[in-house]
Amino acid sequence: MGDKSPNPMASKENDPATTPGPGDDALRTAEAHSHVERMESLAALAGKTGHDLNNFLMAILGNTSLAMMDLTEEDGHYRYLKQVEQTANRASDFARELLTFAGKARCAFREVDLGALIREMEMLLETTLTNKCELVYELAGDLPSIQADAAQLRIIVTNLLRNCCESMEATGGRIVIRTGRLELSGREFLYLPRSHSENDFVFLELKDCGIGMDNSQVKHMFDPFFSTKAKGRGRGLANVYGIVRAHLGNIIVESAPNAGTSVKILFPPSDRFKGASPQLFPSMA
């Protein structure tokens, strides 16, 4: 399909030439399902690979440090073993990236007020902005709290904001950071599996008026290590996906070339999260 496919993100209302036929719904549903299935397959492979790699590295690092125990920097072997250790540590970072994408980063969950978290970040966010960009806050009052790792949430916000700024590099403009509640209709193009009985979410949205993305770029924007990413859609996004995954959340993206991008991160409200767990999340066969 790629660019030739009907863009599931584009709204039909803007295109009077498109009259939705009876087959469109089935096609849209199939495409949305395939998309989630592809992401699930990537997460499964990344999780398995990161896990196995970690086991190898633990054995390598353990034995290397035993071998180094009674050595000093003057010993001839020392620098070789130091190299082994440094390489194994870099490989561990790589394994951690894979596990983060797979939603298996260690999270310290606690009750978080999303709006308060963003207000606390204001100073930090202003320094992230490039000078032609302006940040507008639209934070809903009275949002339910979510269960989250605040440090990981900050990674989500700064990564998304950095991508907004990069996509507006040439033009500058307004970036809106918004929170609110959202009820899924079932017609959204999501990145993670959803439980059909649970439709209400707290969302965090970052919306820019930058260069936007075509359908294929939108589909692949959270893929790990892909080199064909659109400018302004960098590597940090695979981490964003993984963190959202670990938080039992979901993602909705709306974008079109030269029409900006909106990324909505959905979190289950705190009371619902407590009943679930990352392990119990419905997995795709």
Added chain:
Amino acid sequence: MGDKSPNPMASKENDPATTPGPGDDALRTAEAHSHVERMESLAALAGKTGHDLNNFLMAILGNTSLAMMDLTEEDGHYRYLKQVEQTANRASDFARELLTFAGKARCAFREVDLGALIREMEMLLETTLTNKCELVYELAGDLPSIQADAAQLRIIVTNLLRNCCESMEATGGRIVIRTGRLELSGREFLYLPRSHSENDFVFLELKDCGIGMDNSQVKHMFDPFFSTKAKGRGRGLANVYGIVRAHLGNIIVESAPNAGTSVKILFPPSDRFKGASPQLFPSMA
């Protein structure tokens, strides 16, 4: 979709309740495309991961062997470094598995007569058979040769045969091994991207009358490391996929629960292969 989706492998003729509507073709095409895209994404991730892992391991193994150079088994460090070496070698096997799945195994391509190769394997294949299974050869005469690594082809044949036998464990029966030529119609549910101008292939088919697979199992049968595989569809199949990928080939599977499985491996005829190369193969965005 999983089991609820229209089975793209099932033939419509067997189901009088299914009247193909105008939307069916689009749905079928979309599903086939998504399937290839998912496999491509897995191959890209496996390739990237295997490649990076290999680089780390080369540095680890190189420095470990330098450190071990003037040590003997009597030295206290020796056994720790031996452990490092052994672990890194196991990790290298893991990296090789990832690279094989990604179609990046080293292949020594030469002109191969598929029929002759199978006849040479007869003795070997008979020993692979479990005692209630019978192997029937239907080898086409006069097939064009293919460019292949004969050792890798043998891995394909023995892996597929082993899977046939496992799926017929309870019942036994006939397994057909067949070769021939095949023209793609464009309606096949494939596992690898195809170039639309090149439709003729030499095929190798293994067909059993075993327990078969449902749609979801068929889709995932070549996935790397998936633990939810159907019985009789083991890990070797990810290697089969990767070898076919390295050979610029393709795969067609027809199966249904309790109705056996046919796996057709397609190879471009030798003259076409020479013009292409694994690097020039059309990649999916």
